[in-house]
Amino acid sequence: MLELRHIDKYYNPGTVNEMCLFQDFSLKIEDGEFVSVVGSNGSGKTSLLNIICGSIDVECGQIFVDGRDITHMREYARHGRIGRVFQNPAAGTSPGMTILENLSLADNKGKHFFLGRGINEKRIPYYKEELSRLRLGLEDKLDVKVGSLSGGQRQALALLMSTMTPIEFLILDEHTAALDPKTAEIIMELTDEIVRQKHLTTIMVTHNLRYAVEYGNRLLMMHEGRTIIDAAGEEKAALGVEDLLGRFNEISIECGN
Amino acid sequence: MTLIIGILEQGLIYGILALGSYITYKILDFPDLTVDGSFPLGAAVTAAIVTAGGNPYLAFLVSALAGALAGACTGLIHVKCRVRDLLAGIIVMTGLYTVNYRIAGMANVPLFGSETAFDNAWINQLPESLSPYKTLLVIAVVAVLVKVLLDLYLKTKSGMLLRATGDNERLVTTLAKDSGTMKIIGLAISNGLVALGGSVMCQQQRFFELSMGTGTVVICLASVIIGTSVFKNVRWMKPTMAVIIGSVFYRACVALAMNIGLVTTDMKLIMAVLFLVILIVTADRKKKVKNHA
Numbered sequence: 001m002l003e004l005r006h007i008d009k010y011y012n013p014g015t016v017n018e019m020c021l022f023q024d025f026s027l028k029i030e031d032g033e034f035v036s037v038v039g040s041n042g043s044g045k046t047s048l049l050n051i052i053c054g055s056i057d058v059e060c061g062q063i064f065v066d067g068r069d070i071t072h073m074r075e076y077a078r079h080g081r082i083g084r085v086f087q088n089p090a091a092g093t094s095p096g097m098t099i100l101e102n103l104s105l106a107d108n109k110g111k112h113f114f115l116g117r118g119i120n121e122k123r124i125p126y127y128k129e130e131l132s133r134l135r136l137g138l139e140d141k142l143d144v145k146v147g148s149l150s151g152g153q154r155q156a157l158a159l160l161m162s163t164m165t166p167i168e169f170l171i172l173d174e175h176t177a178a179l180d181p182k183t184a185e186i187i188m189e190l191t192d193e194i195v196r197q198k199h200l201t202t203i204m205v206t207h208n209l210r211y212a213v214e215y216g217n218r219l220l221m222m223h224e225g226r227t228i229i230d231a232a233g234e235e236k237a238a239l240g241v242e243d244l245l246g247r248f249n250e251i252s253i254e255c256g257n
Numbered sequence: 258m259t260l261i262i263g264i265l266e267q268g269l270i271y272g273i274l275a276l277g278s279y280i281t282y283k284i285l286d287f288p289d290l291t292v293d294g295s296f297p298l299g300a301a302v303t304a305a306i307v308t309a310g311g312n313p314y315l316a317f318l319v320s321a322l323a324g325a326l327a328g329a330c331t332g333l334i335h336v337k338c339r340v341r342d343l344l345a346g347i348i349v350m351t352g353l354y355t356v357n358y359r360i361a362g363m364a365n366v367p368l369f370g371s372e373t374a375f376d377n378a379w380i381n382q383l384p385e386s387l388s389p390y391k392t393l394l395v396i397a398v399v400a401v402l403v404k405v406l407l408d409l410y411l412k413t414k415s416g417m418l419l420r421a422t423g424d425n426e427r428l429v430t431t432l433a434k435d436s437g438t439m440k441i442i443g444l445a446i447s448n449g450l451v452a453l454g455g456s457v458m459c460q461q462q463r464f465f466e467l468s469m470g471t472g473t474v475v476i477c478l479a480s481v482i483i484g485t486s487v488f489k490n491v492r493w494m495k496p497t498m499a500v501i502i503g504s505v506f507y508r509a510c511v512a513l514a515m516n517i518g519l520v521t522t523d524m525k526l527i528m529a530v531l532f533l534v535i536l537i538v539t540a541d542r543k544k545k546v547k548n549h550a
């Protein structure tokens with residue numbers, strides 16, 4: 001279980017540009033939930049993920065995982081139990097290394113990186129099998145440098161790499177936003193498949209309202225650092241894209257746009 | 258013939274240094290100026306050990322360790338104190354000037370009469386016909402050994418994580434590893450090799466001089482850039498090999514320039530101009546100038 005308690009987050013504290021994003025923000029995510037997060041730009045979606053992953057600090061409040069306070073745990077240490085896929089397909093892989101080398105690195109997550117052989121040849125059939133699930137033909141390109149793959153291929157690989165070792169949380173930061181509609185569809189289906197198969201607690205930020213409605217079992221809509229919709233189970237299943245769009249418009253009117 | 262042997266000797270020694278710089282410049286993408294201090298550091302440590310009658314091969318090892326320590330300092334300053342990469346190198350390089358003087362005891366230390374790695378009872382057992390080549394032979398063995406060990410290291414888990422650190426730091430974080438630690442390790446290995454080169458150089462020229470490090474970074478980067486850009490499309494050649502060849506080639510260019518009547522004091526200008534020519538000729542220029550200017 002992941003829990004944010006009374007989080008305060010300011011940007012540019014102490015300057016004239018000080019901006020309060022979160023004030024007394026709390027959120028609880030149960031094990032096995034697949035949470036879609038939507039909201040306009042600047043509503044705090046990505047900041048929420050960054051706070052959970054430790055990429056940014058909070059001014060006040062605490063973050064708990066299974067009752068353990070991780071507020072002051074360093075970013076890299078938190079990733080022992082977190083897998084993360086970024087919006088930029090280049091962020092999740094090492095472009096100068098081959099697919100095989102990238103997978104070997106990911107496969108070793110959670111273990112020591114000492115002087116053992118970097119590539120375990122015995123694992124190659126397993127890598128090929130995993131790659132063939134992507135249906136992108138990457139299983140025959142093990143020795144190709146990742147930098148020469150397309151954005152969609154790289155994102156699929158990044159998704160595979162981030163979920164290769166046992167993790168508890170999968171953090172998806174608009175991971176289909178930089179892809180063409182068809183590739184985005186493939187990646188989204190793949191994500192759902194992996195999340196179901198590995199029973200991952202997932203938080204997905206997306207601007208695609210249809211994905212937010214179709215996938216996952218809980219939906220959050222954020223606005224100015226608050227959750228204005230929090231629907232789970234049947235309530236979530238009943239939500240449609242129109243409902244979300246309607247709410248978006250209401251907010252815009254409130255803001256005077 | 259003497260000229261060619263000289264070029265090969267110097268080229269291979271600087272090849273060891275270039276392998277060190279290859280780690281920082283090409284793998285970690287870290288412009289490391291520490292080398293201007295860690296190169297004479299290796300020489301100073303060697304001068305101290307060898308003049309005291311210590312084992313010259315042990316001097317190689319101790320020099321490399323001293324260099325690794327210097328590199329780790331640069332890494333710690335950069336990672337823990339959040340000082341910019343160039344400045345971290347300049348700070349350690351400047352500090353090392355004093356350290357080197359303290360270690361060597363004097364600004365100039367001649368090694369005449371002491372046993373060196375190239376002139377001792379053991380190496381002198383080589384047949385008479387090989388004796389003009391014995392220095393080159395020892396240098397080549399050291400250079401090849403360093404190259405092979407570095408190749409092996411880069412294939413280990415730690416080595417692959419080091420490559421990933423230079424390539425995409427964020428990936429290392431998501432692999433639950435501290436990229437800062439990897440940078441420190443990379444800088445330590447790099448400067449260890451540079452100091453080892455300093456040790457070899459000191460014993461080969463039988464001389465330690467406090468200012469011998471000036472311009473080391475230029476020689477190293479020139480070698481790395483020549484090697485990696487000339488052999489970019491030669492798939493079977495490892496970059497480590499390319500870097501050593503680049504170093505020999507650069508040394509040959511300098512030797513040629515010296516041969517047309519210029520004197521020793523002109524050397525630094527020749528090196529600098531040659532480096533500029535290399536930067537202009539190779540395609541690396543655009544990307545690297547933008548990144549490091």
